[in-house]
Amino acid sequence: MQLQILAQTTIRGKVVDEKNNPLEFATIVLNNGTQDILTRKSNAMGVFSFNINNHSFDSVKLIISYINKSTQSFWVNKKEFSLPLQIKLLDQSLTLHDIVVSGVVKNKNSASSIVFDEEAIRQLQAFSLADVLNTLPGRKTEAPNLQSPQTLQLRTSSTGADAMNNSFGIAVFIDGVRISNETNMQSRALSSRGLSGSLLAGSGQSSADVAFNGFDLRDIPMSNIASIEVIQGVGSARYGDFTNGAILITTKAGRTPYSFNTNINGGSSSFSLSKGFELNKKAGAINLSLGFLNSNNDPRDKVKTYNNLNASLKWTKGFSKNIINSFSFNAETNLDDTKTDPDDDAQKMNYSKRYNYRFSNNTNIDIDKNWLDELSILANFSIGKQNSYTQWLLNGMPKGIASKDTTGVYEGYFIPGNYLAVEHIDGKPISYSVNIDAQTKLLKWGSLQNQMAFGLSFNASGNKGLGNIVDPERPRWTNQGMQNERDFNYRDSVDFENNFAAYVQNNLRGKILDKRFNLGVGLRLNAQEGRVNPQPRISFNFYIHKNWSLSSSYGISFKSPSLAHIYTAPTFFDVPLLNLYTGYAKNSLFLVYTHKTSSVSRNLKNAVTYQFEQGVNFQSQKIGSGNLFAYYKKNKNGFVTYTEYLPIDVPVYDYKMNADSTISYFPTGATSKSWDLKRSRMSNGLQSKDYGLQFSFQTKMIQPIATILGMRAGYSISKYIGKMEYSTELASMMAQQKGIVYVDYVNAQTHSKQAMISFNTNTHIPQIGFIVSLIADYEPLLKQKWEANNIYPIAYSTSLGERKELSVEESMSNDWAYLRKNATEEKLVIPSTGFWNLNMRVAKEIKKKIRLSVSAFNVFNLKPKAFQTSEDKVSFYSYKPISLTIGASIQL
Template sequence: MRGIIIFFFVIVSSLAVAQTVSLSGRVLYEKTHVPVEFATVWIQGSAGIGGITDKNGYFYIQNYPEGESLLSVGCLGYASRTLKVEVRNRPKVITVYLSEQTLAIDEVTVIAHRKMEEATTTYTMDRTVLDHLQAVSLADVMSLLPGERTSSLFKLTSGQTLTVRGGGSRELDTPAFGTAIEVDGVRMSTNGYYVSSSASSLMRSADVRNIGSSNIESVEIVTGVPSVEYGDLTNGVVKVNTFKGKTPFLFEASVRPHTQLYSLSKGFDLGEQLGRLNVAVERARSINDLASPYTSYVRNALTLKYSNTWRTRRDKQLDFDFSMNGNIGGLNAETDPDAFKETYSKAHDNALRVGTTVSYLVNSPWISNVSAGLTFAYSDNLSEVKTNNSAASTLPALHTIEEGYFVASKYEDNPSSSVILLPTGYWYTTQYEDNKPLSYSAYVKARWGHRWGQLNSNMLLGGELKGDGNLGKGVYYDDMRTAPTWREYRYDQLPFTQNLALYAEEELKMTFRSSRFAFKAGIRSDMTFIKGSSYGTVSSLSPRFNASYTFAESQEDWLRGITLRGGWGKSVKLPSFAILYPKTTYSDCLAFAPGTMADGTSYYAYYTHPSQLLYNENLKWQYNVMRELGLDIRLKWFRLSLAFFHNTSYRPYTTVSQYVPFEYKLTGQSALESCVIPSSDRIYSINRHTGIVTVSDKTGTYASQQLAYTTLNGWQGSKLSVNGSSSARTGVEWVLDFNKIAALNTSVRIDGKYYRYRGVDETVTQATSSVKMTDGQPYKYVGYYVGGTGHSNGYESACLNTNVTLVTHIPRIRMIFSLRVEGTFINSARYLSEYSSGQRSYVIDDKESYLPSEQGGIIYDGGKYAVSYPLYYVSNDDVTTLIPFKEKFLWAYEHDKSLYNDLSKLVVRTNYGYTFNKQKISPYFSANINITKEIGDHVTVAFYANNFFDSLRKVKNYQTGNEISLFGSGYIPSFNYGISLKLKL
């Protein structure tokens, strides 16, 4: 594969010198004919061929390809223009007029716009869209994609993540973890964030709440197969661009019941040769509950952006961009009077993202432009939780990280003791978790655009070095006298990961009389280096292809054009630190408990057995195969766009448990019956290595006495990161745009999607029981389960959403009104319990049974209780022999009741008869309105109301047969509204 693609690039690159001429012109403000400075002028679909206007509005492109091309002209504060330019044989001079970006112009879009020139599916939303939507979070714009729902998270007090062509957290590979998010070219990487093993997923998705929303100029979302330029992803790309260029003072105030937002921004022209400086500050505060407005999330966002352009010659220029986005804020519940006295939780959400880019526009026959850049992203996510505790007698807290037997002691007597006795009565504990993920990258890339006859070629070559690490201290406690059982695990001592990527991509376009063909092929090679670990170097290749063919183009006929497009690609996702570096696990077994003394003190002794860290050197990087087919039909009356996709996730990251046997000594209270030393004079000690307990007399009257013990057999569990089973996502998205109804100034859009997910985890993991055996020994068996110890090991879901959007734009009064009705016609899901090599779960006759029903049955038939068995089990008497569980369990039921009762502890039973029923919800709807009104040239007022019907109707839940209310269900957003005011000064 690699050789074929390299040969393809070599052949294309060996074409003769391109046929080019020069194009020059001027960009003027339409109303006053004043020159527009710093306007960007570029050829659509080219490898960055273009330029920027000077202070007099002039631009010059020397190597403009002959023939017909689309020229795009844009500048901050002006409505972008795209015009067809045909150049033949000799230089050409044009003049372009731009209109101010206001609601007074005819062409204003407040819905997601698909980039038709791209073969892969890509949507863009500009500032007008965000203002009309009144977005306070980047997550709000995802509702504008085909078939998406308005988010029910209209507050910032909950984490907000983005998912492209993926579902919820029940999907095996955590699709939001694989969605790439960039702010001004700086990636929001969460690979270095350490998620504790107690969390539901060890992959943390990027939380976008700390991105300021008021200074976003545009958002671009690639839902199809992205360019090989973008790596470390599986589920698409979201690119955020903040303001760049000269702007007036912009003040915005946005108020909704739970959230208030205020911002001020300004784009300064520093003068000739000094560049432009954009500054934006924003404060947003969101409360969780109107009845108790104390738990709140605060965002204090700051953006600094400097840009400059120097012309080295008439047709060449050097661009420099520096951006810094940051936030100081977080969640705080410290002042909540409804919480228990002096208890609280709070967390930092501080962030700093810095990026620098230098681009040289060469505009030569052999290279178009070269760019290089550095990025840096750092987050401070220190959390602090203070809780109250109480106990009538002392309880032990274990802190040892070494193997052996240890006696508990009071903190006052031995502050460095391996086992501390916690105080009695009431006390408070403050836990900190210090996560400080850091990522950086350095990249260089070159583009070359040229034409040979009807063939237009654009080549991209690039490389990137990316690193991830964590500077946090991990979990810790300031006051060790009240710290519970805990072991230090420093995140800042984990090695950084380094990833080197090299990529090449060629895009070919050919234009005929009434048709066009485009083909893009690229390959990306990633090499990951993890110094000081067992993983060594991991490499992967990611080929990607996109193609489109447009025919039957016409400006007059009823059929205006048809485009067929398709894409295929592979994308690789690097693992998170919690996957790469699992924590050591500890088995703490009670070795001696002499009882409570008269003062309430109990002197415990414990045996601690740490597991050996298990690094899976065979761990492979997770990857996704993306497939897409598209159809665009443009008729005289409407435009229809369809996109079919089928994405498969391979080798998703997951963890399994493994157990090994060990033995330890237990000294019971019965061993003290023969001890003649009075209890008030006893001093207990335990040999760290042998576990033998010795009782001494602190008065010296009696000789020391060793106590008898019993040897017990236990299991030591540890976690291992492995690659799980594949899962698939299939869907179709559609957008139907009707021509504007001129008499009403109204446009109509119908968009929607059908989405289906299915994933079954067949990874084998081990588990045991905490129940004691009848002889007092620890449970002696370990089960080998398919896909975990739950009643299910898989999940499937399907949804069918359709939205109708009406947009009325009245330029004469500068107002836009939109109504969006969102309907969900299919919302179904089902838990799965399956195994490709056998059966995992069985129907039982009643919820108390452990045995498969003699009548058989299928667990999905409805109303069936079920049991799930492990595949095998082992005993600590013989850990190498895997015993088939079902056969032995059924045999034990007839012949060995004691074994049957013991093995039943490994059986998983459903608590409800409807567990495996399809979770289907009857159709439901909601409606949103948005109004934007410009008052003169300086004031804009906007209002929105989501779910303004405040629907309280009930829908039927076919899983249980009950009716549930939509209110507070999360299926539709709760009624919420807001108003915003924007001033241009």
């Protein structure tokens, strides 16, 4: 089969607004009816053109979009290719027909991509990106909550470390730039605190930091977003370093009116102002936006608050008819703050402050050659500042302090038990990247149409903050498991992690038995610090009927560990040898043996996910559209901590009291073995499976009632298996008397199931610019099950270093009963019955300039109840009272 280089023809057109003024930087997509083929931007005169092969198309579909304008799409037949086109885009308004107010499934960067356009985002009155993503199939419609970090999980019902890994494996791209959470190191020493206790938090509050987790969605400003694409399945080979999905955000570019938006919900309020200025014909356009978000947990006292201030600038300029350049600058500051309560004698207070500045430049070149049609060069640099702080006035007994950072015996000192304890972590995340992407034209290859995309990328991430700042005279925690923290300076201890990648994506289109098909085959190679990971991706779409199509996808994806996973602070075991406090510090003695050991985990592998997805799609001009996707994901080498015991020999000292009341000490020459010293280590020990169904359907407009009916649903099952089959625990005193020091037990497994069905109606009356939406969520199943811990030992280790495995008969015999753990019953949480939640949105537009909106959550104030068998009681489950969001927007 030979590649055919065919004669070309040109499709030309001009894009104008309602007043026939040309629109520069309008996006024009050439589509073959199933997938996007080519993309162009209009020039300063609003003109665009496509050069296409004569025999590749009998007709093409053009999709024209521009910010704050209603998107147009239409077919152009072959005989009309040479005719000039005039496209007029109308201002977005509720007075237009066929507006889209929800996410739509499209075959873009994955077969199951869900796309939210500007109008859908605006209709949701979103305080943050989480409010938009809560409308995905299988997710619950909830009132805004800005008092704690908002991380995202996709296609899972897992909890704990498994949920953290799922969220960490979701990437966020803004205008092609991956926004990294790999540089976030706002955590205590992992070895002493473990994964669950490593983040700073106030008493009775969740942490405001998201180290080891996904990106905090509150940090993404909503004021300048033009569209959002959500990838939950197998993505294109172009996108990498994610295992559980990606969020692709496109920001606004071009001329726009002044736009002011505000939303208020309880103690939360948001304000944004944006404007797109068209400069002279040679200078392009500048888009400016400013946003402010404020939330008070209790407006009566304003003790717990969250504030976000963001600003962005985007300058877009066409340097010639083939070159368009966009330069962006984004600045953001966040303060998650709990002030000191005047009535709190403990003077408790904590905050998390973040500042971030991002610069990016994207150059798009239309080369317009068969083998190289488009070329994009994207560069990005980001730098930030993070500060996490807690304080607590302690009042207790004097404490012995060990503060040296080397192994050995030395004299510590005592501090008074009454002091203001402080924890402080200072981070300075830095990242930069370069991406080069290119694609060919759609070429004829026998009876097939072929198009290839390929590219290279490089990104680096580091953290040069002061790290974990420890004041030894004001420690929050002392001698936790004989461990104490020391200063850990990121600037001196953390290297930059470099990631190189190359990809190729080939898309074939043709017919089988006179039925259309699309076949996408891609390969991505990632190389990071000696780890090379091939990631094949394949997707197949087959159109069995004009209204029906099938899709199948399979892919492997990898996610590299973050800096916090790799560069954990050293472990310091401080074993008191002599702890003699006489009431006077100068006549007291705190003799300590410190054992220092590194905790850096440079040998961590990348997490990997193997995913298969099968879909059925329906599209009818008369009925509506729907789809059903079944998925299976196998997750391996996830990041989780395990307990490591480190038996060490400790020297034995004795002492005597001197006549002047001082204390003299001396070594006895003997040593003792400390068997109970343990720490948490990071590992690739997490393994899990997720599988389930996602469904969505939406009718066409039912004209007699001016209403669109819709339904979305999701059902997921998650099983946490764990790569480590057993865990080690310190033996009981009875066992130690028999020479046994450690006992191994089978790890417990977790199973969870979750389902959500949402019914919605959208009634739109364009004549008066009015729309009302009803959303009824029904949760038929929410079930989490933790298997009872296996109380029977499977192996033990002796003080001589020998490990002996036990057979099933031996482990259950009474001869080894003293090694058994206390029995724990199986835990099960499940609703007594399924429960409903009703929500409503209403919007009214006035003269196309002013829009008033109201969203009501849990309208009937329903209180779901769940039965917990582990506690044998019925209680409220995740109850959230009725909540109202009132909003207004003005465009001038």
